[in-house]
Amino acid sequence: MNTISTNFRLSHKIHDEGFSLSNADNCNLYLSLAQKSIRLAVADLERNKFVVLEDYELITVFTPAQIAEQLRLIASENPLLKEQNWKTIRVSVSNQHFTLVPETLYDPAHQQDYLRLHSNLNPLLDDVLSYRHSNLEAVNIFAIERVLRETIQDLFPDRQIQFVHQTSSLIKSILHMAGRSIPRSMYVFVERGLATILVADEHGLQFCNIFQYHSPEDFIYYVIFVMQEQKMNPEQETITVWGDITHDASLFTILQKYIRQVKFGKKPQNMGYSYKFDDLFEHRYFELYSLHLCE
Incomplete structure (x- = not known):
């Protein structure tokens, strides 16, 4: 008997009518796992555009084990998570357990030691992984709760899953968009309860x-x-924000009170988007779209 309660709500669902699961081998599946949400997206590589987005809001979910339970419930009825033939499956995790280490100092045998300097790791519950940023000559070392990693792997038992920390996708996308000619600038990605600066x-x-x-x-x-x-002046700087924030939110109001210029960021432009994405705010789902830039 299944005693797991359903504690999620599908808040957004976009499916381009031109997308078919029969074409999964020419598409990438992206998942974003956070404390308050599970989000999915499909990028059609032949059409060079995003064609699917699903956003599941987690309600009264507090632990990684509970997130894993909700993910299994979603997967039990979701064709995207039953499909096995995706070209690439990439998963980002949102937590505070990460550190960036210069590539010249990085030794894979000691990645747990690097991370322990910044995080309270539990070797019985956490797995430590890494992602190389070639353009930064740095390595992002991060932890993912083992129950989440094993749940994802169980959904795709014969596939190699690429796990990245959410900061890696944000870094890749922001540096790609900003280029090399930008003045010193601040970017803020907002989640419920967490802000990446x-x-x-x-x-x-x-x-x-x-x-x-x-x-x-x-x-x-x-x-x-x-x-x-960072020796930046609130009276002179412009801050760009993405994520779960709106024009009328208290967070945006207080930003405008203390910062001279605040603007919402745009979607990454390295890919196209189905016309069905046009009704979404440009600054939403930036972390999900940005997974496309991770390799």
Whole structure:
């Protein structure tokens, strides 16, 4: 008897009518796992565009094991997660357990040691993985809860899954969009309860960290703190924001109160998007789209 309760809600679903699962071998499947959401997207490589997006909001889910339970429930009825013939399957995880290490200092045998300096790892519950940023000459070392990794692998038992930390997809996308001629700029990706803050300039990435906030006051404190540490002036800078934030949200209001210029970011332009994506806010699902730039 199945005693697992359904604690998710499908908040968005987009399926381009030109997409068929029979063409899965020419498409990539992307998954984004966070504390409050499970999101899926399909990129059609022949048409060079995103053709599917599904956003599942998690309700009263608090632990990785509960996220894994909800993922299994979604997969039991979702054809995308039953399909095995995707060209590439790429999964991002959102948590605070990551660190960037210069490639010249990186030793795979010691990646747990690097991460322990920044995170409280539990070797019985967490797996430590890495992703190489060739353009930064750095390695992102991160943890994923074992129950989540095993659940994904169980869904695709004969496939090699590429796992990345959400910061890697954000870094790849922001540096790709900004190019090499930008002035020093701040970018903020907002989730419920977490804010990823990045600073980049013509020399590349200068700062990346994730902060947990419980109120708009917490949120703006971290933004101002990073600006001060990076010698940026709130009266002169423009901040670009993506994620789960809207024009009328308290987080956006407090940003505008303290920062001279705040703007919403755009979708990554390395791929096209089905016309059915036109009704979505440009700044939503940036972390999901950005998975396309990870290789």
